[in-house]
Amino acid sequence: MSLLLVISAAAFGGSAAAYLPHVAHRLAVPFGEPPRSACASCGRRFVPGPGGWVRVGACCASRAYGLTVVAGAAVSTLLAVALGPCALLPVHLLAVVPGLLLALIDLRCLRLPDRVVAVLAVVTVPPSALLAPDRIGTALVAGGLVLTAYLVIALLPGAGLGLGDVKLATVLAVILGFAGWPAVITGLVVPHLINGPIALALLLARRGRPLPFGPALLAGALVAVTTA
Numbered sequence: 001m002s003l004l005l006v007i008s009a010a011a012f013g014g015s016a017a018a019y020l021p022h023v024a025h026r027l028a029v030p031f032g033e034p035p036r037s038a039c040a041s042c043g044r045r046f047v048p049g050p051g052g053w054v055r056v057g058a059c060c061a062s063r064a065y066g067l068t069v070v071a072g073a074a075v076s077t078l079l080a081v082a083l084g085p086c087a088l089l090p091v092h093l094l095a096v097v098p099g100l101l102l103a104l105i106d107l108r109c110l111r112l113p114d115r116v117v118a119v120l121a122v123v124t125v126p127p128s129a130l131l132a133p134d135r136i137g138t139a140l141v142a143g144g145l146v147l148t149a150y151l152v153i154a155l156l157p158g159a160g161l162g163l164g165d166v167k168l169a170t171v172l173a174v175i176l177g178f179a180g181w182p183a184v185i186t187g188l189v190v191p192h193l194i195n196g197p198i199a200l201a202l203l204l205a206r207r208g209r210p211l212p213f214g215p216a217l218l219a220g221a222l223v224a225v226t227t228a
């Protein structure tokens with residue numbers, strides 16, 4: 001692993017993340033509503049068309065902006081250090097972009113939009129299948145098992161697990177399947193180790209409110225990819 005590789009990865013992750021708060025702001029709307037056409041804070045209208053999506057930072061000053069850039073750089077650095085110069089590194093670095101976007105949207109409005117989950121699947125699954133064709137079976141079985149288990153949990157009353165969580169968990173299980181079963185297990189266990197104590201703390205503080213599961217699922221996948 002070279003210093004240049006790590007610096008390049010951090011620069012990519014940080015600069016890509018700089019564009020995400022604005023996209024997250026536009027996509028963080030209640031289910032069934034179109035993306036925002038104006039800033040929710042100041043009411044300023046966004047430029048129509050594709051140009052209105054590409055913008056560094058948030059419309060109004062946001063504390064989350066700096067944190068997002070740091071998170072993008074940190075996650076990419078971690079991936080470069082853990083994976084080194086391998087063929088899968090660019091795939092995982094590219095996955096950081098939709099992954100971070102999903103986390104931002106879920107934290108804001110408890111949603112994981114299908115199209116962003118689809119982007120995550122498209123940038124990761126086909127290249128992983130090309131690079132590790134012998135693991136396609138494992139990936140499909142892992143995805144099928146996680147889909148079935150999470151779908152059953154989501155259908156239980158009061159489970160607090162949405163269908164967006166089910167879809168994201170399934171895509172992540174397929175991705176981790178290409179790294180093998182230990183990665184799939186880690187990716188399944190870690191999200192609960194992250195969200196469990198937070199849910200308990202909120203309960204003890206009597207601040208019971210729905211907790212987004214997407215960021216924990218993504219963090220679990222990151223732990224699995226970097227430790228597998």
Ligand SMILES: [Zn+2]
Binds near residue numbers: 040
């Ligand atoms: Zn604004």
